[in-house]
Amino acid sequence: MRWLVLIAALALAGCGSPAPDLFEVKRSGADRNANLTLLVSDDGTVTCNGGDRRPITNETLLQARELERELSAQAELHLQLPAGPNPVLSYRVRMEAGTLGFADTSRPLPSAFAQLTAFTSDVSERICGIVRR
Incomplete structure (x- = not known):
């Protein structure tokens, strides 16, 4: 009987709690x-431009979690890298640890930033159907 009460209490404790967001990327150009x-979001979904939640694969979720870990130190510092000549895209990332910003021409561009640009491009095209020409 105690086990049933414990299981019921644990189930109720998790109900209604939305999964936390891992990060938000604002890309502009x-x-x-x-x-x-x-x-x-950490529940394995993304939203694109405020639309409906869309599921992502477990592999994509793991990539997102790794990116969040790798970018946290720079976000805590609110790192803003200046754009180099002729930027095409700029990025602003918001996460629990803080914010960071950079452009595609920022140098030196840390590898995690380059991975974030690739992740953003992949998810926006594959999941959201937003293709840049």
Whole structure:
């Protein structure tokens, strides 16, 4: 009987609690499809430009969690890398640890930042159907 009460209490404790967001990426640029707000949630979903939640694969969720860990130190410092000449895209990332910003021409570009740009491009095209031409 005690086990049933414990299981019921644990089940009720988890109900109604939304999964935390891992990070939000705001990508901007000159062309229409460059402008994107991508919100990645720890429940394995993303929203694109405020739309409906869309499921992502477990592999994509693991990539997102790894990116969040790798970017946290820079976000805590609120790192803003200046753009280099002729930027095409700029990124602003918000997460629990803080925020960071950079452009595709920022140098030196840490590898986690490059991975984030690839992740954002992949998810926006594959999951959201937002393709840049």
